[in-house]
Amino acid sequence: MIYTKIMENDGFIVIEGIHKNPNNINTLDEQTKIIHGPYNKKEAEKVAKGLIQKNIDNFYHRAWVINKDIELNNICEECKKEDESVKQNLIMHSYKICSSCNLAKTIFPI
Ligand SMILES: [Zn+2]
Known part of the structure; x- marks a missing residue:
């Protein structure tokens, strides 16, 4: 990914x-x-x-x-769903990802 x-x-x-x-x-x-x-x-x-x-x-x-580009959409690159948390995560972690995917990634690193 x-x-x-x-x-x-x-x-x-x-x-x-x-x-x-x-x-x-x-x-x-x-x-x-x-x-x-x-x-x-x-x-x-x-x-x-x-x-x-x-x-x-x-x-x-x-x-x-x-x-x-982020202002245009809040689409998570992992699950492709629109989520409010995507923008916040992009600012904080530089990843365009929603909080639930971010959490899954933290718990189960690739
Ligand atoms: Zn997601």
Whole structure:
């Protein structure tokens, strides 16, 4: 099984907004969502850093650098199902995989 690994030269976008839980991109309030980019990875990280610094007093504000393809779908590469956790796992582990597949993989490594 080949997973989508984040590449340096891919198109990256920065998503900023207000979150219920600033550690979870899935809790982003769609009303406050602003998308910047696409950029290359370095530019995207710079933009995200600037946005985070600008909103440093707002605990619920968060900016994320993500591969632009991920914004298009939440499809797990393992089970091909759409799942909210795919985006979160991609950010955290660089794998486009849902939490149940990720768990199965952790328990039964290939
Ligand atoms: Zn899955």
